[in-house]
Amino acid sequence: MDTIQFDILTISGAILLIATFGIVATRGFMDWLNAYRYQSIVLSGVTAIIGYVTGIWEIYIAAGLTLVIKSIIIPKVLTYVTRKLEIEFKLETNPYVSIRASVIISALLVALSYFLIQQIPFKSDQIVNAYLPVSMAQFFIGLFVLVNRRTVLSQVVGLLIIENGLFLFAMALTHGVSLLIEIGIFVDILVGILISSILLFRISRTFDSLDVGKLENLRDD
Amino acid sequence: MDTLISNLTILFLLLPPVVGACLVTVLKKKRVIGAITICTASLILIQVLFVVSRIISQKTITAFGNAFYVDSLSAVILLSISVVGFVAAIYSKNYMGRQYDNGTVDDKHIVRYYQGFNVFLLTMLVVPIANNLGVMWVMVEATTLVSVLLIMLYFKENAIEAAWKYLIIATVGLSFALIGTVFFYYANINTNPSEDAMNWTGMVHNAKLFDPNLVKIAFVFILVGFGTKAGLAPMHTWLPDAHSEAPTPVSAVLSGVLLNCAFYGIIRFHIVSSVAIGPGFSNQLLIILAVVSIVIAAASIYFQKDMKRMLAYSSVEHMGLISLGIGFGGLLGIYGAILQIINHALAKPLMFFASGTISQKYDAKAMSKITGIIKVMPITGILFLIGGLALVGMPPFNIFVSEFMILSSGFKSGQFVAVSIVILFLVVTFAVFLRHLIKMIFGDPSSEMKKSEMGKLAILPMAILGSLVVILGIYIPVQLQTLIQNASTVISNGGFA
Numbered sequence: 001m002d003t004i005q006f007d008i009l010t011i012s013g014a015i016l017l018i019a020t021f022g023i024v025a026t027r028g029f030m031d032w033l034n035a036y037r038y039q040s041i042v043l044s045g046v047t048a049i050i051g052y053v054t055g056i057w058e059i060y061i062a063a064g065l066t067l068v069i070k071s072i073i074i075p076k077v078l079t080y081v082t083r084k085l086e087i088e089f090k091l092e093t094n095p096y097v098s099i100r101a102s103v104i105i106s107a108l109l110v111a112l113s114y115f116l117i118q119q120i121p122f123k124s125d126q127i128v129n130a131y132l133p134v135s136m137a138q139f140f141i142g143l144f145v146l147v148n149r150r151t152v153l154s155q156v157v158g159l160l161i162i163e164n165g166l167f168l169f170a171m172a173l174t175h176g177v178s179l180l181i182e183i184g185i186f187v188d189i190l191v192g193i194l195i196s197s198i199l200l201f202r203i204s205r206t207f208d209s210l211d212v213g214k215l216e217n218l219r220d221d
Numbered sequence: 222m223d224t225l226i227s228n229l230t231i232l233f234l235l236l237p238p239v240v241g242a243c244l245v246t247v248l249k250k251k252r253v254i255g256a257i258t259i260c261t262a263s264l265i266l267i268q269v270l271f272v273v274s275r276i277i278s279q280k281t282i283t284a285f286g287n288a289f290y291v292d293s294l295s296a297v298i299l300l301s302i303s304v305v306g307f308v309a310a311i312y313s314k315n316y317m318g319r320q321y322d323n324g325t326v327d328d329k330h331i332v333r334y335y336q337g338f339n340v341f342l343l344t345m346l347v348v349p350i351a352n353n354l355g356v357m358w359v360m361v362e363a364t365t366l367v368s369v370l371l372i373m374l375y376f377k378e379n380a381i382e383a384a385w386k387y388l389i390i391a392t393v394g395l396s397f398a399l400i401g402t403v404f405f406y407y408a409n410i411n412t413n414p415s416e417d418a419m420n421w422t423g424m425v426h427n428a429k430l431f432d433p434n435l436v437k438i439a440f441v442f443i444l445v446g447f448g449t450k451a452g453l454a455p456m457h458t459w460l461p462d463a464h465s466e467a468p469t470p471v472s473a474v475l476s477g478v479l480l481n482c483a484f485y486g487i488i489r490f491h492i493v494s495s496v497a498i499g500p501g502f503s504n505q506l507l508i509i510l511a512v513v514s515i516v517i518a519a520a521s522i523y524f525q526k527d528m529k530r531m532l533a534y535s536s537v538e539h540m541g542l543i544s545l546g547i548g549f550g551g552l553l554g555i556y557g558a559i560l561q562i563i564n565h566a567l568a569k570p571l572m573f574f575a576s577g578t579i580s581q582k583y584d585a586k587a588m589s590k591i592t593g594i595i596k597v598m599p600i601t602g603i604l605f606l607i608g609g610l611a612l613v614g615m616p617p618f619n620i621f622v623s624e625f626m627i628l629s630s631g632f633k634s635g636q637f638v639a640v641s642i643v644i645l646f647l648v649v650t651f652a653v654f655l656r657h658l659i660k661m662i663f664g665d666p667s668s669e670m671k672k673s674e675m676g677k678l679a680i681l682p683m684a685i686l687g688s689l690v691v692i693l694g695i696y697i698p699v700q701l702q703t704l705i706q707n708a709s710t711v712i713s714n715g716g717f718a
């Protein structure tokens with residue numbers, strides 16, 4: 001029984017990582033969004049597995065919320081606000097590090113997070129062992145996407161990956177920090193995404209571009 | 222009976238901004254909504270004064286079960302929020318009215334502004350009174366979102382750029398703080414899985430049993446996370462943009478109060494970590510960040526051309542000083558740091574209000590275009606001078622007192638290297654800041670400037686703050702002294718007053 005459970009945990013963690021790599025390896029905004037949707041569905045499955053293993057019913061609600069908000073509402077909102085944007089704004093044509101190199105860097109980040117998690121004194125626990133490094137890897141990859149990509153849209157996607165990593169981190173380590181707070185965090189994300197989509201629209205209107213490199217009026221000189 | 226009073230106290234603290242935001246949404250008349258916001262801000266101020274008087278007599282208030290916990294430290298932050306909120310509400314009426322008259326904003330923007338202002342006050346008020354650290358995190362993130370909306374009120378390129386940078390950097394920074402919070406929670410449920418494991422009171426209670434390595438990692442995450450929001454260097458890069466591009470009353474609230482709210486988060490976890498592993502570890506980190514902040518702020522002020530950006534960098538410097546005081550520790554240092562929180566919350570909004578009025582008058586933000594303020598607007602000029610002298614730490618104004626305490630506590634605790642670096646760069650800031658200030662205030666104005674002030678409602682908030690800056694430099698009322706004394710005891714004594 002225990003080995004089967006362990007296999008399920010490991011495999012689902014691996015699927016989650018593959019979904020994250022899907023975002024790193026693609027250029028178009030719609031591809032990211034699909035990869036993000038896929039990642040969120042897997043995340044909600046992973047959350048449900050944590051709920052099953054620990055037997056805490058609140059976690060199922062969090063899993064349901066993840067499914068509804070992250071795999072349906074957020075992609076819908078982002079598709080809606082970007083429908084009027086021109087196609088060249090949605091393509092990451094010129095990231096600071098090329099796509100090929102960023103896949104390799106992401107793989108290194110995964111290795112780094114496995115290494116870091118081993119250094120921290122956790123109680124040995126199957127869920128922690130299986131998911132914590134994955135969540136850390138998601139966090140790091142999200143940060144990497146955020147600093148590496150040049151379009152404003154991909155920064156939003158980077159934020160979303162970071163947030164998924166955080167969610168999994170809290171779930172895996174403490175089995176959920178209480179439903180009330182999780183709902184608060186969900187609301188924060190939703191409002192944050194709404195605000196960033198309004199901003200996206202304004203940036204595209206005023207700067208006639210979504211390149212972050214163009215946002216450099218404010219300096220100290 | 223006593224719990225009922227406590228519940229009502231908290232309820233009446235949070236009710237005015239909620240009602241205010243609703244009324245603004247419903248009424249929508251430009252004249253009325255400004256007055257409503259002044260009403261809500263003054264109701265908050267009255268209620269906070271009531272809370273403070275209760276805190277002085279009974280030290281803590283717990284309400285709605287364990288959901289809210291107010292002690293002297295929270296009361297200090299509440300006090301700064303309510304005072305600055307009150308003066309900013311008065312100033313808003315004049316400032317936004319003028320922006321409306323020159324066509325910078327329209328009716329829709331004004332409604333949005335006042336809605337945002339009320340909600341902003343609400344989110345900030347919850348931060349220091351929430352016992353649950355997760356709720357505190359959610360509210361700090363909420364302050365980011367609301368203030369981003371307030372900054373992007375204008376459609377200017379710069380405002381949009383500042384809002385974007387602020388949103389991304391603060392959100393990423395706060396995600397570190399959430400990781401730190403979860404780590405602390407994990408350390409707590411490992412030793413004592415109970416209902417209030419996420420509450421600050423529960424955490425301090427069990428902190429002695431925490432795994433020391435875990436606490437160290439957790440505190441680093443907290444410091445990076447809330448430090449980003451508090452504007453500590455090197456995570457401060459969003460701050461000068463956001464604070465200089467926001468509407469002036471919002472800049473005042475951002476600089477004077479919001480930074481304190483974020484720093485409050487650091488202090489709460491600093492207390493937990495001090496109980497768990499002794500104060501040495503977190504003190505050392507706080508001192509390092511403080512010194513970096515003060516050095517970077519001095520360098521940036523030196524090269525500054527924009528008035529509001531200079532003030533924003535001065536906020537980085539002052540947050541550094543607060544962090545320095547907490548880091549040096551000892552009752553003197555902590556007392557100085559808390560006094561510095563209050564003093565900075567009075568002097569910085571004064572400077573922002575004055576600079577907002579001045580840049581409306583001169584229609585410029587670049588310091589080279591502003592000369593002879595004292596001849597064009599005598600009252601504003603004098604208040605600007607008072608605020609500026611206070612900010613650089615000139616006696617007899619209030620910040621001198623707290624800076625002196627912080628620096629002498631540094632000598633007392635034997636941190637000679639840190640203190641000497643800090644003093645060196647404070648002198649640099651002093652000289653450069655004063656040079657900029659004197660160039661703007663004295664000298665001859667260009668001939669087409671007419672001599673006139675910008676209206677009573679613009680002068681009144683500055684006059685209130687200016688007189689407080691002068692008074693607190695000479696004499697600190699006994700009640701305030703007791704409050705600060707108790708708050709310092711809370712920090713140095715592991716959460717107990």
